[in-house]
Amino acid sequence: MKTTGRVAFALVALGLVLALSSYLFLRGHGFSARAEPRELETFLARAARRIAIPMDVRDLNNPVPASAEALRSGLEHFADHCAMCHANDGSGNTEMGRGLYPKAPDMRLEATQSLTDGELYYIIENGVPLTGMPAWGTATPDGEAASWHLVQFIRHLPELTEAELKEMEAMNPKSAEEWNQEQEIRRFLEGEGEAPKPAAPEHNHGGS
Amino acid sequence: MKETLFALLLAIAIAPVARAHEGDEHKVMGTVTMAAVDHIMVKTTEDKEVTIQVTKDTKVMKGEDAMKTEDIDAGTRVVVTAVTEKDQLRAKLIQVGADPDQK
Numbered sequence: 522m523k524t525t526g527r528v529a530f531a532l533v534a535l536g537l538v539l540a541l542s543s544y545l546f547l548r549g550h551g552f553s554a555r556a557e558p559r560e561l562e563t564f565l566a567r568a569a570r571r572i573a574i575p576m577d578v579r580d581l582n583n584p585v586p587a588s589a590e591a592l593r594s595g596l597e598h599f600a601d602h603c604a605m606c607h608a609n610d611g612s613g614n615t616e617m618g619r620g621l622y623p624k625a626p627d628m629r630l631e632a633t634q635s636l637t638d639g640e641l642y643y644i645i646e647n648g649v650p651l652t653g654m655p656a657w658g659t660a661t662p663d664g665e666a667a668s669w670h671l672v673q674f675i676r677h678l679p680e681l682t683e684a685e686l687k688e689m690e691a692m693n694p695k696s697a698e699e700w701n702q703e704q705e706i707r708r709f710l711e712g713e714g715e716a717p718k719p720a721a722p723e724h725n726h727g728g729s
Numbered sequence: 730m731k732e733t734l735f736a737l738l739l740a741i742a743i744a745p746v747a748r749a750h751e752g753d754e755h756k757v758m759g760t761v762t763m764a765a766v767d768h769i770m771v772k773t774t775e776d777k778e779v780t781i782q783v784t785k786d787t788k789v790m791k792g793e794d795a796m797k798t799e800d801i802d803a804g805t806r807v808v809v810t811a812v813t814e815k816d817q818l819r820a821k822l823i824q825v826g827a828d829p830d831q832k
Contacts, residue, residue, distance in 0.1 A: 619752055702756065706808045709758055709774075710826035 554622035563623065566651075567632075574643045581639035585669040595674025596685065598667055600692035606653060609689040611678035621653035629679045641672045755818065757781060757809040760829075764801040769823065771807060781811050781818040791825040804829035 558566070571579075585591050600609060606617045611628035618625030626633055636644075645668045646658035658664060695703070708714065759773035771779050783798045790796070801807065806826030811818040 616752070616754060706756070706758070706824065710806055710808060710824060712806065712827050 554620055556622065558623045566623075570644075570649060571640070574640055578639045578643045579637055581637070581642065583638040583642075583669050583672050585666060585673065587673055591670045591673050592677055594667070595670035595672075595677075596689060597692055598671055599674050600689035601694060602657065603671070604689065604693055609686050609693070610681055611675070617653070623652060625653065628675055633675065634679065638669075638672050641675055642668050645671055753813045754821075755811050755813070757807075757811055757818070759807065761801050761803050761805045761807055763803065764798050766797075766799050769798055769801070769807070769809065769820065771809060779818065781809050781820045782814075783820050783823075787820045787823060789823045789825065796825065798823065801825055802829060 599607075604615070606615060606621065606625045607613055607628060608615045608618060608625075611633075613619070613625030613627050615625070628634075633641075644654065646656065646665070648654045648656035657668065757771055757773060757779050759771040759779070761769060762772050762778065763770040765783075767783050769781050769783055771781065773779055787798065788795065789798050789801070801823070805828060808824045808826075809818075809820050810822040810824075811820045813819075
């Protein structure tokens with residue numbers, strides 16, 4: 522009984538110390554989604570994600586046979602739904618991707634490419650809690666096929682060509698404002714409207 | 730007096746919001762006044778002179794063709810997509826319009 526009492530006291534004391542240090546840490550640091558997660562946090566989060574994905578899904582291979590059509594479907598879907606955060610090239614280098622906590626990963630790298638087909642599929646279908654990754658699953662055969670097409674496209678990211686990137690840019694969703702801005706830029710570059718008169722002498726400098 | 734104090738407090742309150750954020754993307758539209766390997770100067774459609782840093786990652790495109798920054802003639806219309814970095818603008822993409830004498 523005496524030992525149980527001591528253990529309980531030690532646990533309560535430990536809990537209080539943890540609570541107090543957490544409070545002091547939060548008071549002193551504030552928060553920003555622009556921060557980088559620490560290595561330990563990343564390691565634990567990835568381990569938890571791996572454990573949480575059911576074994577039978579984790580071991581799945583892509584059931585959709587690799588084909589140009591499936592890759593094309595994945596490319597179009599990625600440009601329309603994923604590129605806003607992940608960027609067309611999968612680098613995560615977008616305004617949204619950079620501002621998330623954790624930041625959208627560079628999917629061309631080992632950390633993503635080493636995931637199994639099943640893990641990628643599960644993440645697309647179910648999202649990842651406490652990150653910016655939403656669940657895209659629709660529980661329909663078409664939706665599942667679309668997710669498998671995306672898995673094939675994610676595997677293709679490290680070999681994405683300039684021509685494919687250019688094509689994807691045209692497929693990215695645009696707001697009315699972006700659409701108008703695009704038209705304005707096109708008209709300006711074609712010489713419509715008044716351009717400001719350059720003040721500097723009309724010559725180029727070949728070096729800095 | 731009250732109004733002045735209120736305006737001052739409001740200015741202090743919104744100052745951090747109004748500041749350009751690191752990584753923010755901007756479009757700079759105007760004519761080139763000077764183009765070099767590492768920077769480009771543009772007189773904007775709002776009549777401001779803006780200097781934008783050019784790096785090896787900056788893409789310079791005239792329609793579908795890539796070109797070099799230093800080959801852009803003064804007076805050429807450009808649209809520069811740039812990001813704020815350490816209080817400077819760094820060009821990601823320079824879209825080059827028709828030559829100035831073609832208009």
